[in-house]
Amino acid sequence: xxxxxxxxxxxxxxxxxxxxxxxxxxxxxxxxxxxxxxxxxxxxxxxxxxxxxxxxxxxxxxxxxxxxxxxxxxxxxxxxxxxxxxxxxxxxxxxxxxxxxxxxxxxxxxxxxxxxxxxxxxxxxxxxxxxxxxxxxxxxxxxxxxxxxxxxxxxxxxxx
Numbered sequence: 219x220x221x222x223x224x225x226x227x228x229x230x231x232x233x234x235x236x237x238x239x240x241x242x243x244x245x246x247x248x249x250x251x252x253x254x255x256x257x258x259x260x261x262x263x264x265x266x267x268x269x270x271x272x273x274x275x276x277x278x279x280x281x282x283x284x285x286x287x288x289x290x291x292x293x294x295x296x297x298x299x300x301x302x303x304x305x306x307x308x309x310x311x312x313x314x315x316x317x318x319x320x321x322x323x324x325x326x327x328x329x330x331x332x333x334x335x336x337x338x339x340x341x342x343x344x345x346x347x348x349x350x351x352x353x354x355x356x357x358x359x360x361x362x363x364x365x366x367x368x369x370x371x372x373x374x375x376x377x378x
Contacts, residue, residue, distance in 0.1 A: 260322040
């Protein structure tokens with residue numbers, strides 16, 4: 219058995235276990251009827267209070283027209299408000315509506331509840347080691363993402 223095979227098998231086993239632990243009921247409780255992009259937009263608005271459509275599209279990594287559609291659906295559900303900027307009427311800003319504020323606060327509360335249960339199972343040293351490894355993993359994935367973006371940015375055009 220090679221080391222690569224062992225890693226693949228370990229990841230496969232881990233994913234099988236995670237799939238069982240993160241049942242639809244847990245995801246339903248945690249996300250409270252939000253799509254992934256809606257969750258990220260709520261988080262962005264929670265952190266920055268007010269953003270424009272370009273910032274939203276960049277944050278969730280979708281085209282501007284897709285972000286506009288997501289915001290329209292969120293606006294219909296009273297999660298967000300669209301407002302024209304006072305300084306520049308051409309600029310439309312997005313902020314949380316009262317239901318959006320309630321939604322993100324509920325999501326944070328649920329996430330903290332699940333996190334608290336997990337944290338009780340580990341020592342302080344284990345948590346610190348895990349967070350260090352997680353930070354390193356994020357850094358590696360960021361570097362890989364940058365490499366992928368650079369590869370995509372360079373396109374060869376054959377001229378016959």
